[in-house]
Amino acid sequence: MTKLEQDIIAMLEPSIEALGFELLGLELAQAGRHSTLRIYIDHADGINVDNCAEVSRQVSAILDVEDPITNEYNLEVSSPGVDRPLFKPEHFTKAQGEEIRLRTKLPQDGRRNFKGDLVTVEGDMLTLSIDNKDVLVMLSNVEKANIIAKF
Numbered sequence: 001m002t003k004l005e006q007d008i009i010a011m012l013e014p015s016i017e018a019l020g021f022e023l024l025g026l027e028l029a030q031a032g033r034h035s036t037l038r039i040y041i042d043h044a045d046g047i048n049v050d051n052c053a054e055v056s057r058q059v060s061a062i063l064d065v066e067d068p069i070t071n072e073y074n075l076e077v078s079s080p081g082v083d084r085p086l087f088k089p090e091h092f093t094k095a096q097g098e099e100i101r102l103r104t105k106l107p108q109d110g111r112r113n114f115k116g117d118l119v120t121v122e123g124d125m126l127t128l129s130i131d132n133k134d135v136l137v138m139l140s141n142v143e144k145a146n147i148i149a150k151f
Helices: 003-018 049-066 089-094
Strands: 022-031 034-042 072-078 099-108 111-122 125-130 133-138 142-147
Touching (some): 003 022, 003 034, 003 049, 089 111, 099 125, 099 133, 111 133
Parallel strands (some): 034 072
Antiparallel strands (some): 022 034, 099 111, 099 142, 111 125, 125 133
């Protein structure tokens, strides 16, 4: 997570929690002069469109005042969906036993993309079972991770 993303989380989290939602995490995707700030929220009763609109209005007002993103951007507020993103160590702990897909920041064993069952989370180390082999990945090296939905 970049310093800017950490600053935005610190800026927005209290207001989102005050509305009764959990800020799961965010993604700032930059594409040239335009960016997308995608914010994932959750609630014990689930998330609906009205919840996303409410959080979007609050977040938009804060971002307009604080102006942390210097270029043009689109704001998206979303539920985690069925392919729930994993941002924080506690998200990975809750996902133990689930099949996940992750991408690392730096290559490991000649690759950056992994798909397997999340066996354990111990400190900064994840253990994935891939083709009946344990693969260790440092949590600090995870760029993006999602639970793979089962239907």
